[in-house]
Amino acid sequence: MTVSTGKPAVFSDIEGTLISISFPRTYFEQSRALGIIPPINQVIVAVLNGIGSLFSHKSKIGGILRYLAIMNAMRNVPMSYNDQVMERVNPLLHASLKPKSIARIREYEAQGMPVILVSAALQQGVESFAKTFGWRGEGTIPILKGDLFTGKAEKPLSGEEKAVRVRAVAQELGIDLSRSVGFGDTVTDVPFLSLLSTAYVVDPDDELRAIATSKGWTIIES
Template sequence: MKLALFDLDNTLLSGDSDFEWAQFLISRGVLDREVHEAENLKFYEQYKDGTLDIHAFLDFQLAPLARHTRTELDAWHVQFMAERILPMICDKARQLVQHHADEGALIAIVTATNSFITAPICREFGIPHLIATIPAELGGQFTGKVEGIPSFKEGKIVRVESWLKSLGHDWHSFSSSYFYSDSHNDLPLLHKVSHPVAVDPDDTLRATALAAGWPVISLRS
């Protein structure tokens, strides 16, 4: 059996769902544009240059979830999927996922973006497993805090290994393992699998991939 892991933002998607969710809320007037747009851009730039404090970012990103009912959030997410996410899903991404599914691989999305944002996207791709940062809940309401270890950098390895263990597997259970990512933030997990693949990579990942002889592909239409 094979293992196929996919980063989400700027990998399977031709954009960043985390960033776009905040921009979507700003566009609806749920978040104040003057206050939140600059912060959203700042955190996104920090992510790209590898200096992101994940806990500071999660305090920013998860706080709006705690201010609204799940009914409101779910209704907004339906519109968010239609307006922002579906246009970012290219046919090549769907075809790559289907290729691994046809091979009978165990497939998961592994993303730092929280599971409220990403679970419907995971379902859209028909991927059965999601390893994402988990927003804490209490009584059916988000608290604005994170539960457990964020699925970010080395945390992705911790979360993947915990998930594999829950299924009765480890890395040795698979004849080959794949991880597809665009970001140098994912180098820890890329080095862990037997088949790392750089997808529309940032400059740092591209240089690393070329030096190591990893495949470099594009999923953009």
């Protein structure tokens, strides 16, 4: 249930909204550099990325292929390596921050609004990145077998699932969604953005631009 009283907050997607590079791909590349990616994973990811290159990364099909690549990239990799990987990943993500997006979010943060990052990337990585700002991170929950990532997750944090998580976090923290702000960059972000009082879309494709215009959302061109 949407929280009707309480403090406002900022909810933001990461890839394409806050950063200009791929979070999962960067994580995969740094994991590979550390020598922890099984060779078969590298082959599968290369195939999926090859197919995915035929579609816009903002399209639904592109999103599905990207999600499959994320899941296969880290299959059978111990999650205990996450901190070591993120030590290499976080500086790269910070170097790719979109100035206009981060500046606008910082403006709201300066008003006392907490910031929650919501992303389809795996929870452990999202949480680590968010902590570098002093923010909260919400990502896709991986299914583990012992310490090993199985290549499966509870549900990808995308589309309606992202809206469900935003509602849950709002209820947990006493956040008033009717006074809150959201940032996204694809049509899959529309469900969670629609819950909020104010929404920004970053570098939208034509479909999202049309939706944003019809809803009166602010468009940020980076």
